[in-house]
Amino acid sequence: MTSDPLVVFTPSGKRGHFPVGTPILTAARQLGVDLDSVCGGRGICSKCQITPSYGEFPKHGVTVKEDALSEWNAVEQRYDEKRGLKPGRRLGCQATVQGDVVIDVPPESQVHRQVVRKAATARAITMDPATRLYFVVVEEPDMHSPTGDLERLERALRQQWDIEAVRADLSLLSKLQPTLRKGKWEVTVAVHKDHTDRVAQIVEIWPGLHEGGLYGLAIDLGSTTIAAHLTDLETGEVKASSGLMNPQIRFGEDLMSRVSYAMMNPGGDKEMTQAVREAINDLATAIAAEAGIDPELIVETVFVCNPVMHHLLLGLDPVELGQAPFALATSESLSLPAREMDLTAINPRAQVYILPCIAGHVGADCAAVALSEEPGKSEDLVLIVDVGTNAEILLGNTSRVLACSSPTGPAFEGAQISSGQRAAPGAIERIEIDPVTKEPRFRVIGSDKWSDEEGFEADIATTGITGICGSGIIEAVAEMRMAGLLDESGLIGSAEQTGTSRCIAEGRTNAYLIHDASAEGGPRITVTQGDIRAIQLAKSALYAGARLLMDEMGVDKVDRIVLAGAFGAHISTKHAMVLGMIPDAPLDKVSSAGNAAGTGARIALCNIASRSEIERVVREITKVETAIEPKFQEHFVAANAIPHKTDPFPELAKVVTLPSPSFNTGGDDENSGRRRRRRA
């Protein structure tokens, strides 16, 4: 039995005997305890802070005496004076073992610390990004044994950090020699390790110890908006989130109109590629400024997007995605230098990772949702619906996961709606219609009051009431149905049929007037018959996609539903269910995942193993192509109606038990002339 002192680490519980004089960092490394260090134990990075505990620890069978560690030394003193050490903290590379001791590794000293997501599901991300900082001391050149500076840096990384096979491109090489000399042969390098091959890339080099941090961007590139999260690659903290409109909108509102633009205009795909790349550069510049960091510290970017955005981002003509068999140029994940995509606003050697696409219509955004929500790890059968301009749908459990995409179009985002607008101040976002008086009350972005509450007018004095956003139009249609203003087929009744002068004739159909400021030169906000039809088409597509997956799985109900994207953030679950956007389920089995695609991007940014995981998961997902399934058309047609529901939620009881009207105008409903926009 050894007489060396016992060292016990918490919270891991790892323990071992070490000779007197062993630095705590060394003991931690030998036991595989997760204790950070950038400088390799040289007492300059302070990442290895630990907290010794003293006294009796019956649980560990140890008594820790006051002199269990070496005395506070000059290095710790200097660090404490310069930056401050929390009381009780020591530097793990300086404090050495003198007797039995219990050492706590606080979360911020763990390399693979866990970051708890703010979303409801509270899933933790283990920090293990592809790019990390390493401090190294490099041998000086020797004429008698001539080797290049790069080769000596490589040797240092191999010997001091076990990093093999590093590469450096010419731009890094060109700053290598001055940086080594400026740092007096001590430098910090940021090394990117690819998750598939053994090659490591030196992304950046700084003289001495770099303490400016290291950042990554998780980008959710949508058809309508581009959202970016600037993430600290050491702590996982989101330093800033920002978004902007996808400038490709000027080439076409929805995906297929952009594909058409590329088909009709030679070089049109190149125009769209350039537009989106410029926007991403602008966004990166803006978000770095917002967080107050140098954009050159952004060394990684992860993208999630649908297949058309994917191709246009990469500079690939999306024409094949517009026609059967919807062949992707490449479906697997991509790791490439950011400069190959003209992303010049960030570090010139930054690396990009793009999640794999699942199929020609089911993109990396859906893969990101799968990474975030993990349907394949669910014991229950879970339906995950992510609504953007297209809807991505996943259905599965531990035995099998299915995926499809459904062409909902942009109606759920307020586009192609007569008074529609995007969610911005002035937009109606919530609405209630009194089932008796048929009068509306609503809320507008920019005020937390309802339109009939005191102070509302003052709140919106500057913005006015400008239109209806996506969540507003969904609520409006559902409320109109519940207030008896719509029949099951979706027809709006006339003033006579409904008994309210808010139902006004517009050509051969009717519209419902929500707000009229035309007397003051303001907008007249209505829900037209065309708006109802657009929402019906969109919700039918969404519902039909979910049903198709349920057919494939051989089930007619699901255990739970996860709503992601705009749903969780803005769209009211109860109104969505009234409309028949999603299959019925008990309300306590419906949860919101927030921006699951964006979360998936953040996970891939912060944890390199998740990249291999999602690549494996995507290979195993069963892809269902809605465009070629006759059953999709059947479900689509069947889902067009807005049925008189049985009581899905108790609180809706008072409205859904009202008699369901049926309006038969004899007028030609424009619906018959409309077909789904997408796919020949």
Place this chain on the structure above:
Amino acid sequence: MTSDPLVVFTPSGKRGHFPVGTPILTAARQLGVDLDSVCGGRGICSKCQITPSYGEFPKHGVTVKEDALSEWNAVEQRYDEKRGLKPGRRLGCQATVQGDVVIDVPPESQVHRQVVRKAATARAITMDPATRLYFVVVEEPDMHSPTGDLERLERALRQQWDIEAVRADLSLLSKLQPTLRKGKWEVTVAVHKDHTDRVAQIVEIWPGLHEGGLYGLAIDLGSTTIAAHLTDLETGEVKASSGLMNPQIRFGEDLMSRVSYAMMNPGGDKEMTQAVREAINDLATAIAAEAGIDPELIVETVFVCNPVMHHLLLGLDPVELGQAPFALATSESLSLPAREMDLTAINPRAQVYILPCIAGHVGADCAAVALSEEPGKSEDLVLIVDVGTNAEILLGNTSRVLACSSPTGPAFEGAQISSGQRAAPGAIERIEIDPVTKEPRFRVIGSDKWSDEEGFEADIATTGITGICGSGIIEAVAEMRMAGLLDESGLIGSAEQTGTSRCIAEGRTNAYLIHDASAEGGPRITVTQGDIRAIQLAKSALYAGARLLMDEMGVDKVDRIVLAGAFGAHISTKHAMVLGMIPDAPLDKVSSAGNAAGTGARIALCNIASRSEIERVVREITKVETAIEPKFQEHFVAANAIPHKTDPFPELAKVVTLPSPSFNTGGDDENSGRRRRRRA
């Protein structure tokens, strides 16, 4: 014992039994016989041509009957009509085994055919370039099993050619989909395999079978000239060779003046990098035009160059190479995309390979000489001297190889010589001085006659006599010594001392007049005392370098000498030895290797295994740094004289036995004020 027919291949002698009906190509592959095929046996590329032999073959123990192969088929008939097959030839993928047969694989059907160099040593290069063509049939996309076009191409390469882990950059990806469809899912791809890792890169893709060939450039980037050889990567044939002046000359004649330019002028290194890259692009464009090929078919480039050129080519500031300890930014070989070096004139996905540097003063050009001349495989102790603006020197045998570089300056190339010029029409390239009359006769580039021969005047009527090139000045100095016009210290005698009015006073020293056209407004071509000193400095440096290596090796003579570069091509060996440029050796032990650095580049271009070989060899070479060896200075000073030689060659006997004069003018010789240009 099997009753299947026996197939014997020549020249390999490989043999085996195969079932009736086996295609000859299949039999060849199973036996590992080197039989080419780009289309994979589909009867369209015609690379697998073979010649069956009929009759008795006692040596192989076989009798081959007339019906030993299947009958001439429609595929062969069509090919013969379209392109013509040589009599007796069959397509190996069409002809099948019917009985015992002897099959000859002609050289042009061998994948690893050997290309015999034209140089005297007749070393063969086995063709095995890094980039090769592969014809593949790719599966069409299937909506029910969606995969990207790239993934199906990858699968085809894996299944049809055993090529794993291919990569494609975005520019290749962007042409993938249209090319696959244009070729109706049959395409030819050029795949580059790196010699160190397992990654293969798709460099180019063509619809159907590509028959336009594939080319590479071997570039010898010298301080003064850039020479390129456009090489067919299938046959090894050099389709065109071309060269131009290095435009960096305007920033400094020799290496150290370019390093000084970079040190003195902020951004000066970038100017020089841009200049040389533009020149290489111009050269590539010109050489492709000369050979009549599309420059996009140039998919590989190999560079050899000295360390300063290496850094300036790569965009690395060469400042560290101008001062001790002469640290290279990187010394190992480099494999990188050509576009990273702005080489835009060739295929946008072309790959560059740069041989490793040996030390801070001993570059990739010296490594290329080692690859070409293989001192490490020599039983004899061989001294290899490559003279350019700097001289690279190798000494070695199977036990050990040493290398150094010697700062000769550009005098051997005619630079820094009063009447010097580069080797171009009008330049005096050879000279003889009558030891009795002291009168010169000479030859001029552009005429094959001596100046005292009939027709000489007519030959040079257009160019005139414009100056002396490098080989001319070396011969002039050696001839002046042999004619008694110079003493051992290198002083030119006066007209009185030498007895010829061609020795004319110029200030305090004398000059020798070779040609005077000043009466007609032409040049007056002399060899001045300054010219003699420049040549003495250069030859002393060269000799001292060789002696230093011999000291390190512990020998005072070598078994043989190989002269490379300008030496073999232009400089007369006997004059070089009279001058004392190289150590004495029997004339039959002195050979010329031509442009050995250029040959090394061609070897690395044509044979991928040679890249690993030279990398290993360079690691094992002992580097000798002349700048820090006190003995180098000793040898340098000692070598300054032009001694009165004992008879090195019989044919020189008549001159070297003349009495050796000694001129003592008392005037101050500028030599005392001159120092070696290079190194502080």
